[in-house]
Amino acid sequence: MTRNRILFGIGVLAFVSVIVTVRLGGFLVDNEYRQPDRQVAAQEELGEAELVPRQQGIADEQAADEAEARARPYEEAEYRTVPFVGSRVTVWVLAQLHLLFAAFVLAVPLFAFIIEFVGYVKKEERYNKLAYEFTKLLSVSFSMTATFGAFLTFALIILYPKFTNYLMHIFSPTFLPYVLLFFLEALFLYSYYYGWGKFGPKMHLFLGFMLNIVGTAIMFIANAWLTFMMSPGKRDDIDGDGVPDFVSAVSESGALLSLRDAFFNFTWMPINIHRIIANVAFGGSIAAAYAAFRYLQAKSDEERAHFDWMGYVGNFVAIIAFLPLPFAGYYLAAEIYAFSQTLGIQMMGGTFSWLFVLQAALIGNLFLGANYYLWLGMGRMEGGVHFQKFIKWLLIAIALCFAVWATPRYAISSVSEIAAMGGSSHPQLSYLGQMSAKNTAVNILILSTYMSFLLYRRTGRQSIHPHRQLLTRAQAIVFSSAAALVIFYGVYGYFVDSATRIRFAIPQVYSVLAALVVITVIDLPLYRNAAQSGETKWGRIPAVSQYALIFIALSFTWLMGLMGYVRSGLRQEWHVYGVILDTSPDAYTPSLGFATQVVSVTVLIFFGLIGVVFWLSSLSGKKDYAPGAAAEDGGRLEGGQTA
Amino acid sequence: MKLSVPMPLRLVLLVLGTTAFYMYLGQIVPQKESHPPPPVLINAEMTTEDLVAVGAELASGKGQCLVGCHTVGQSGPLRYPDLDGIGGRAATQVDGLSDLEYLAQSLYEPAVFIVPGFADGMQAINQPPINLSDDEIKAVIAWLQSLGGTPNVTLDTDLGY
Numbered sequence: 001m002t003r004n005r006i007l008f009g010i011g012v013l014a015f016v017s018v019i020v021t022v023r024l025g026g027f028l029v030d031n032e033y034r035q036p037d038r039q040v041a042a043q044e045e046l047g048e049a050e051l052v053p054r055q056q057g058i059a060d061e062q063a064a065d066e067a068e069a070r071a072r073p074y075e076e077a078e079y080r081t082v083p084f085v086g087s088r089v090t091v092w093v094l095a096q097l098h099l100l101f102a103a104f105v106l107a108v109p110l111f112a113f114i115i116e117f118v119g120y121v122k123k124e125e126r127y128n129k130l131a132y133e134f135t136k137l138l139s140v141s142f143s144m145t146a147t148f149g150a151f152l153t154f155a156l157i158i159l160y161p162k163f164t165n166y167l168m169h170i171f172s173p174t175f176l177p178y179v180l181l182f183f184l185e186a187l188f189l190y191s192y193y194y195g196w197g198k199f200g201p202k203m204h205l206f207l208g209f210m211l212n213i214v215g216t217a218i219m220f221i222a223n224a225w226l227t228f229m230m231s232p233g234k235r236d237d238i239d240g241d242g243v244p245d246f247v248s249a250v251s252e253s254g255a256l257l258s259l260r261d262a263f264f265n266f267t268w269m270p271i272n273i274h275r276i277i278a279n280v281a282f283g284g285s286i287a288a289a290y291a292a293f294r295y296l297q298a299k300s301d302e303e304r305a306h307f308d309w310m311g312y313v314g315n316f317v318a319i320i321a322f323l324p325l326p327f328a329g330y331y332l333a334a335e336i337y338a339f340s341q342t343l344g345i346q347m348m349g350g351t352f353s354w355l356f357v358l359q360a361a362l363i364g365n366l367f368l369g370a371n372y373y374l375w376l377g378m379g380r381m382e383g384g385v386h387f388q389k390f391i392k393w394l395l396i397a398i399a400l401c402f403a404v405w406a407t408p409r410y411a412i413s414s415v416s417e418i419a420a421m422g423g424s425s426h427p428q429l430s431y432l433g434q435m436s437a438k439n440t441a442v443n444i445l446i447l448s449t450y451m452s453f454l455l456y457r458r459t460g461r462q463s464i465h466p467h468r469q470l471l472t473r474a475q476a477i478v479f480s481s482a483a484a485l486v487i488f489y490g491v492y493g494y495f496v497d498s499a500t501r502i503r504f505a506i507p508q509v510y511s512v513l514a515a516l517v518v519i520t521v522i523d524l525p526l527y528r529n530a531a532q533s534g535e536t537k538w539g540r541i542p543a544v545s546q547y548a549l550i551f552i553a554l555s556f557t558w559l560m561g562l563m564g565y566v567r568s569g570l571r572q573e574w575h576v577y578g579v580i581l582d583t584s585p586d587a588y589t590p591s592l593g594f595a596t597q598v599v600s601v602t603v604l605i606f607f608g609l610i611g612v613v614f615w616l617s618s619l620s621g622k623k624d625y626a627p628g629a630a631a632e633d634g635g636r637l638e639g640g641q642t643a
Numbered sequence: 644m645k646l647s648v649p650m651p652l653r654l655v656l657l658v659l660g661t662t663a664f665y666m667y668l669g670q671i672v673p674q675k676e677s678h679p680p681p682p683v684l685i686n687a688e689m690t691t692e693d694l695v696a697v698g699a700e701l702a703s704g705k706g707q708c709l710v711g712c713h714t715v716g717q718s719g720p721l722r723y724p725d726l727d728g729i730g731g732r733a734a735t736q737v738d739g740l741s742d743l744e745y746l747a748q749s750l751y752e753p754a755v756f757i758v759p760g761f762a763d764g765m766q767a768i769n770q771p772p773i774n775l776s777d778d779e780i781k782a783v784i785a786w787l788q789s790l791g792g793t794p795n796v797t798l799d800t801d802l803g804y
Contacts, residue, residue, distance in 0.1 A: 252771075296650050341764040342772060345711035345722075351677040358668050408672075497721075497760055547657055554661045573679040578771030589677035596669025600662045607658050 078162045079584040087159040088586040089598055094155050096564055096602045097609075098148035100282075100557060103275070104610075105145050106215045107283020108134050109192070111317045113208035120201050126309075132196050133310055134287050136617045139193055142186070144609060160584075163575045170249075170256050171225055174263065178221045185214045216276070223271050224263040229576050230567070231266035231339045246339075254579050266339040270332040277328050281321035282556045286610065288314030289553035292546035293614050295539075304539035311549050312377065312538075318552065319370045323450065323516065326363075326442050327509050336570070343570050343577070348435075351589050352566050357408045358592065360438075362559045364402035367445050369552040371398060374456045376545040381460030382534025390455060397448045404441040407432040431494065439505050440490030443512045447483055450516055454523065461530040471526045475519050482515035557606060561599035569595075680704035685778045691785055691794045698786025706768060706775055706783055715790065723765070724758045730792025742792060746784045747802040750775075769804070777802070 082090045112134040119127025156164045168175075188211035195204060233248040249261035256262065291311035298304040337344030346352065375391050407429055431437065465471060489504040496504075571577045573587040581587070590598075648656075683697055683705065702708040708726075709715070716727045733742035737756050740748065748755055753765035768775045768783075775783065781796050788794040 293654070296654075337764070340766060340772070341712065342707055342766060351675060354672040354675075357672060358665070361668055362665065502762075547653070550654065550657055551661060554658060555665075558662075558665050572677055574772060578774075587679060591674040591676050592672055593670045593674045594676075596666045599669075600666040603662050604658065611654075 076161070080159050080161070081585075082159065086586065087584065088590075091152065091155050091159060092568075092598055093602050093605070094148055094152040096561055096599075097606055098145060098152050099564065100560060100602075100606050101141050101145040101148060101609075102219070103279040103560065104283050104286050105138060105141050105189075106219055107279040107281075108138055108141075108287060109189070109208060109211045109215060110280055111284065111287075113205070113212055115313070116208060117205060120205060129306075130310055130313060133306075134314075135193050135196070136620055137287065137290060137613060138189060140613045140616050142189055144613070146182075160575075163580065163582075166254065166576070166580060167225060167228075170228065170259070170262055173259060174221050174224065178218065181214050181218045181221070185211065185218060188214055219275060219279075220268075220272055223275065224265070224268055226567075227267045227271050228262050228265050230336075230343070230571055231268075232262065232576050232579050234261050234264065234266050235339065248579075250576075250579055254576070267332070267335055270328075270335040274325075274328040274332045277321050277325050278560065281318045281325055282560055284314050284316070284318030284321060285549075285553040285556040286314075288312075288318060288549045289610075290314075290614050290617065292549040294618060295546050296543065297618070301539055306538075308380075308539045308541055311546065315370065315373055315549055315552065318556070319449065319453070322366065322370070323446050324513070326446065327513065330505060330509060340577070346572065347566065347570055351572075352569065352592075354408065355562065355566055355592055355595075357406055358596070359559065359562060360402070360405040362555050362562065363442070364398075364405060364445075366552060366555045366559070367398055367449055368402065369548050369555065371395070371449055371452045373545050373548045373552070374452045376541055376548070377456055378459045379542070380538060380540050381536050387455045387459055391452075394448050394452055398445060401441040401445040401448070404432045404437050405445070407437070434494070436490050436493030436501060436504070439493075439508055440486055443486040443508050444483060446512055447479065447486075447515065450519070451479070454519070457523070458527065460532060460534040460536060461527055462533055463526050463530050465526050465528075468526060471522050475522050475526075478515050478518050478522075482511045485511040554603065554607070557603050558599060561602050562595070565595045565599065683779065683782075685776075685782060685798070687798060689798060691797055694782040694785035694796065694798070695789045695794050696786075697779075698782035698784070698789075701775065701779055701783050702786055705773070705779070707773055708783070712765070721761075723761055726787065726790055728791035730788040730790045730794070733787070733792065742788065743784065743796060743800070744803070746787050747780075747804060750780055750783065751802075751804045777804070 079087060081087050112131045115127050115134070116131035119125065119131065188207055192204070192207045192211050195207060199207070228249070232250055233246055236245060236247050238245045238247060247261060249258050249265060250256055288311045291307045291314055295304055295307035295311060298307055333344070333347065336347060348356070371394065375388070378387060463472075486508045489508050493501040493504050569589045572589055573582050574580065575582045681704070683700055685694075685697060689697070703710065712723045714721060714725045714727075717725050729746075730742070733745045734740075736745050736758075737748075745756075749765075750768050753767060754763050757763050766773065769777070769780060778798055781798060781800060781802065784802075785794045785796045788796060
């Protein structure tokens, strides 16, 4: 009833707006200056063509404008500006919005395809339904991606014509393949979505597979354009001394020497890897947010159960992709260092060092949110109480790691505080701000989150494996050894030189990765055909868990926005690092405070638009409009309320 | 009376609250805009003393020597060698190279000799993105010589590069 009233109100408001607009237009036209009728008649009679002063003034202005335009020589603009907002912020917001939607559109088919494939192998229809539910989100998002892509292209051509022309000079051979691939992606995406249930399972899976291949190829091409701006060349040992030399893809004047080197540039593959993983994590979180939105809207237990399961799967995808993301980030950072120490130092120790404190807060919140959701999810299963005693220890470990990661090396201090500390860094706490401590913290965070997931997986199940005790002990030993190794290298890092310390991150990462793989490999047979001590009751989870899912999606979006600022801002005053200087008024790196304001606006616009995507996607599940049925529904609802 | 907030409003509040929280974090950390280094003017009349002053300015600006890479007068685990006293020890770093030759090589071809205990990583500073001119590099050498040594480089000095 309330909904009908709102709709009626909107209709009345729209009607009144139209009437007011028409009336206002009519008023303005009626009151426009007109030459008196008698004067016009007199002039016509006399055959005079004399203009009244107003007409003369307008004609003079037009003539002056035309003369000025003719006198002005054509000059090719290097930059153009946008009033109030500025060129940089315009392109920044458009690029980020394009990227967020593109990430979502690339990620969802990836896990929708995997879920569909699992359903096909297991012969379970519920997986097929779930994959379809995820795919429903794609068509509107695809349109949004294309719209913002077009906006961004126009903005670049209009606001940065010279620089855009330069990029076209370098990459024009890649444009046609890009457009063709985009066309193919539309073809595969719509046939995948609209062909659900219309094709045989193998054919449909093939369409999903091709959609992923084409989507990934599109991203790889676009990544070449943006990574070229950061690393316009490759490193190769051209003089045979064992030390990689920089091989520029362009000459000193910027002329193209090798399209191959420009395309397959130094940071291209690290960005590809990082983006695929990050897109899946981000896409999973947004899909989980959609499920949360539908769960909160749900009217029946059946709907709640379905969307609870969907939210769980979306979050599971997000967290599983998120766990290796710091490693991919480390690889990317190491490659940036290897390409240019100046870039690397700028990133970690220069202008952006404080950004990583904010990044720590975001990632810490993501880990906390994900663990909180898993712990709440234990309530779905009978027998969950058994594991809840471990949660406080996990929470302590996560909170400690969060605190370490968020500890800055240099504190924000007053003059008296600096004097008391004997410098801008705290005598004890600054040790926690160093790379050794931070690497240790993030690795322990990953291990703890994985442990939460393991506990969740075991809730309500009992292994019937004949060697269950031995295997469980083996898992505990692997877990403890990895944690011990991470902590050992973290502490030892304080006693060695910087070059050695940086290399310690590698065994830390490998030990954690190895632990995750080994524990999973043991866990699969250990809990295969496990005895169920209770039923999983999907939908039996507090509503706050759904808000946690939306909070996770928000934090992911923020993280993407913030990391976009670093990646782009690293180049400082260069459009193409070391080749094309930015000579516009925006040729500086804005402060973190300003960047977070821009990211805030982007996140709010994105969530406004993704809300529209959610709403449109949810319409497909609603009943078709039927006038009689609507009246009946209204009657039933009113009757129910009365009763 | 139990206050019930409608779900859409809760979602809006969650989005706005989370965004406001992260934006607030971004405002309370130190704010720094990173501008391109101002141009340094070198003219033919400059003396060695003038070059030392210009070199010091370049080292912490356009040259980026002191922006996270080298230090002056620090000890402990360092990223790259501390420059304190470099003017005095430059002549003894590599056999057969004078202090001037050694410093010039370190700047033009930094990968040729790596100080033991440190990793290769410095870029040639006469190339982009740092892109110092030959005269600017002479100024940086004059400043390096002044750290524990006696500067003698002038704009007429031939560095061999």
